[in-house]
Amino acid sequence: MLITINLLPPEQRNKKTEIKKGEKIFTLSFTILACTVALSILLFTYNTTIKQQLNTINSQISSENSRLNDYKGLRTSLNNMSNTLIYIDTIEKKSINLESFLTQFSSIIPEKAQVTSLEISALPSPTIDISGKAESRTEVIKLFEKMKTSPFFSEPEIKSLDKSVDKDVASFQFSISAKILLEKL
Numbered sequence: 001m002l003i004t005i006n007l008l009p010p011e012q013r014n015k016k017t018e019i020k021k022g023e024k025i026f027t028l029s030f031t032i033l034a035c036t037v038a039l040s041i042l043l044f045t046y047n048t049t050i051k052q053q054l055n056t057i058n059s060q061i062s063s064e065n066s067r068l069n070d071y072k073g074l075r076t077s078l079n080n081m082s083n084t085l086i087y088i089d090t091i092e093k094k095s096i097n098l099e100s101f102l103t104q105f106s107s108i109i110p111e112k113a114q115v116t117s118l119e120i121s122a123l124p125s126p127t128i129d130i131s132g133k134a135e136s137r138t139e140v141i142k143l144f145e146k147m148k149t150s151p152f153f154s155e156p157e158i159k160s161l162d163k164s165v166d167k168d169v170a171s172f173q174f175s176i177s178a179k180i181l182l183e184k185l
Contacts, residue, residue, distance in 0.1 A: 087126070101152070108146035113139040126180040128153070133171045137161065140174045153178040 109115060113134035120128050134140045140161055147156040156178035163172055 104152060108150055110139045110142040113143055126182055127177055128180055129177045131175045133173050137172055140172055144176060147178050152181055154181055155179050
């Protein structure tokens, strides 16, 4: 057993105790400061790491959004292809006689009108776009009225009607579109 006897006078003993308390407080304060600095460094590093990870995630989201848009475009293209194939199948089942259609169409063109362009499109529904020229507006109106009463067309629409003069001869450039009624062919 060890017995310690303090032979210092009480005043010096109190100073020594105060010095030890001061050293403990200093050591504790320094430890707290060191921990605070270490914690700040850890938080800064963690914050930087999180920002980098968020940037990486945002980059991946942008990449996925781009892929999603590509996918949506592909879906639209596939849907359009599907509609085209359905339309082609419908045409094949109806077996349109193009010669008969053109003969019927030529019979409604007025004598003083000339078709310079004829375009038939399938989607979204079968339509015909006609461009041409006529000697007068009346001839264009005649063609339009004949298309309105024809069993082969619906919803005819005059897209444009412009007067032009070439070598002192006036003519009217026109554009008409209409839906084609397949069931009437």
